[in-house]
Amino acid sequence: MKKVLILAVIAAVALAGCSSKKADPVQAAAGTAAFDLAKELMKTIPALDPAKASLLITSKSFDVSAAEVIQFLLDQYGSSASQLKTLDAANLKGALEQSALQLGERKLLLAAAVEAKTEPTPEELKAALDAQYAQAGDEGKFADMLKTRGLDAAFVKKSISEDVKIQKYIKSVLAAAAPVTDDDVKKAYAEDKTASVRHILILTKDKTDAQKAEIRKKMEGILARAKKGDDFAGLVKEFSEDPGSKDNGGLYEDFGRGKMVKPFEEAAFSVPVGQVSGIVETSYGYHILKIEGRKKETEPLDKIKDQLTEQLKEQRQAAAFETLLTSLKDKAGFKVRAI
Numbered sequence: 001m002k003k004v005l006i007l008a009v010i011a012a013v014a015l016a017g018c019s020s021k022k023a024d025p026v027q028a029a030a031g032t033a034a035f036d037l038a039k040e041l042m043k044t045i046p047a048l049d050p051a052k053a054s055l056l057i058t059s060k061s062f063d064v065s066a067a068e069v070i071q072f073l074l075d076q077y078g079s080s081a082s083q084l085k086t087l088d089a090a091n092l093k094g095a096l097e098q099s100a101l102q103l104g105e106r107k108l109l110l111a112a113a114v115e116a117k118t119e120p121t122p123e124e125l126k127a128a129l130d131a132q133y134a135q136a137g138d139e140g141k142f143a144d145m146l147k148t149r150g151l152d153a154a155f156v157k158k159s160i161s162e163d164v165k166i167q168k169y170i171k172s173v174l175a176a177a178a179p180v181t182d183d184d185v186k187k188a189y190a191e192d193k194t195a196s197v198r199h200i201l202i203l204t205k206d207k208t209d210a211q212k213a214e215i216r217k218k219m220e221g222i223l224a225r226a227k228k229g230d231d232f233a234g235l236v237k238e239f240s241e242d243p244g245s246k247d248n249g250g251l252y253e254d255f256g257r258g259k260m261v262k263p264f265e266e267a268a269f270s271v272p273v274g275q276v277s278g279i280v281e282t283s284y285g286y287h288i289l290k291i292e293g294r295k296k297e298t299e300p301l302d303k304i305k306d307q308l309t310e311q312l313k314e315q316r317q318a319a320a321f322e323t324l325l326t327s328l329k330d331k332a333g334f335k336v337r338a339i
Contacts, residue, residue, distance in 0.1 A: 022061055025053040026068035034071040040085050041070070044092055047339050056100035056339065059332040062107055066339065069100045075159075078150035093339050101336060108328045110162055113169035120164040128164045129157065170321065177320040180312045188308055189301050192294040193257075195268040198232050198250035201242040204285040206338060219279050219286045226276045232290045241285070254295065258315055269294065 028035035028050040038050035047054050048066050057064035073081045084092060120128075136142035146153050202219060204212050222239055226232055233249035240246045257265060267277045267289050277289040297304065328334070 022063075025055060025063045025065040026071065027053050027065065028067040028071065033074055034067060037074065037081065037084070038067060038070050041092065044085075044087070044089050045339060048096075054339065056097060056337055057104035057334065058337065059104070059108075059329075059334045061111065061332055062104075064100050064104050064107075066096065066100075069096050069103060072103050073099055075151070075155060078146075080149065096339060097336070104334065104336075105325060106166070108325070108332060108334065109166045109169065112324075112328055113165045116169055116172070118165055118169040118172065120161070120168055124164055124168065125161055128160050132160060170324075173324050174317040174320050177313075177316040180309050180316070184312055185305055185308050186301070188312055189297055189304075191296075192269055193297045194254040195294045196251070196253040196255075196292040197268050198236060198290045198292060199242070199245065199252065199264075200226075200232075200236050200240045200250060200288045202239065202285050203241045204281075205283075216279065216286060219288065223276070223279060223288050226288055226290065232276070250290075251292070253292075258311075258318070264289070 028038055030050075035050045038048050042048040042050070048070075050067055054066040055063050056066055056069060070081075073084065084095065087095060133139045133142045136145050143153055146156055200219075200222060202215050204215055207215065218239075222235055226235055236246060236250035240250055242250070245252055252260075255268075257269065259265070260268065261282045261284070263280050263282050264287060267280045267287075268291065271277045271289065271291050273291050273293055275291060277287075277291070280287040280289060301308075
C-alpha cells in the first residue's frame with residue numbers, strides 16, 4: 001500500500017541511447033548473456049523467448065522489448081541478475097514489468113532533458129562520481145566492486161552521467177512549482193495530520209474489463225453489508241486480498257498524508273470518522289474504507305513551521321513531477337503492455 005517514491009525512476013541504471021528515428025525493438029543476439037538468460041527465463045514464462053520481440057512498452061519514439069529489459073537488468077545488477085531464474089512466474093512477471101516501466105520512463109526523461117538542452121557541468125559530473133566512489137570506499141574499491149558484480153565501468157559511468165542530466169532537468173522543472181506561503185502552512189497545520197482506517201481490497205491488476213466488472217459487482221455487495229452494519233473486521237477476514245492488513249482486520253493506523261496512493265488517501269482524510277466510504281479504485285484494485293479516526297498536529301506551529309513548509313514543498317514538487325511524467329507519456333503515446 002505504501003506509495004512508491006517518484007524519484008525511483010532516476011536510479012543509476014543502464015539505458016540505450018535515444019535517437020530521433022524510432023529504432024527496431026531490441027533483440028538479444030545468440031551467444032550473449034542476455035540471450036542465455038532469456039532462454040532460461042522462458043522456461044518460466046514462454047513469452048520471454050529471445051527469438052521473439054515481445055514488447056512491454058510502446059511509444060511513438062521507442063519501444064521496450066523483453067530482451068532489452070533483460071539486458072537492462074544485466075547492466076544494472078551484473079551477475080546478480082541470474083537470481084531472476086529463481087522467481088516464480090508471478091514474481092518474475094512483476095519484476096520485468098516494473099523494470100520495463102522504469103526503463104521506459106527513464107528514456108522519456110532523458111529525451112526531454114536532451115530536447116531542453118540540459119547539460120551537467122564538469123563539476124556536477126565529478127561530484128556525482130565522487131559520491132559513488134565515497135560510497136564504495138574510494139575509486140579503486142568502486143572499480144573492484146563493479147568487477148566483482150560483472151559490470152562494465154565505462155557503461156556505469158555513462159549511466160551516472162545520464163542520471164545527472166535527468167536530475168538536473170527534473171530540478172529545473174520542479175523549480176517552477178508553486179511556492180509555499182505562510183497561509184498555506186497555516187491551512188495545512190489546521191488539517192488532520194494522520195488517519196487510521198480499516199479497509200477491504202480486492203485486486204484488479206492484470207484483470208480483463210469483464211473480470212473487473214464482476215469484481216466491482218462483488219464489492220457492491222460487500223459495501224451493502226458494511227453499510228448495513230456487518231462487522232467490518234469480519235468482512236475484511238472474509239473478502240480482503242491485501243496481505244499487509246488482512247490479518248489485523250484491515251487496519252492501517254496513524255498514517256500521514258503522502259503515504260498512500262492518492263484515491264485511498266483522499267477517502268481516508270475526507271470520509272467522516274466512523275463512516276464507510278464508497279468503492280475506491282486505485283492501481284491496486286477496489287477498496288472499501290471504514291474511517292477509524294484522525295488526529296491533528298499537537299506541536300505548536302512555530303516549532304514545526306519549517307518542517308511543515310518543507311513537507312508542502314515536497315508534495316508540490318511530487319505533484320509537478322507526476323504532471324511532467326504524465327505529459328511526456330501522453331505526448332509520446334506511451335503504453336504499457338503485459339507480458
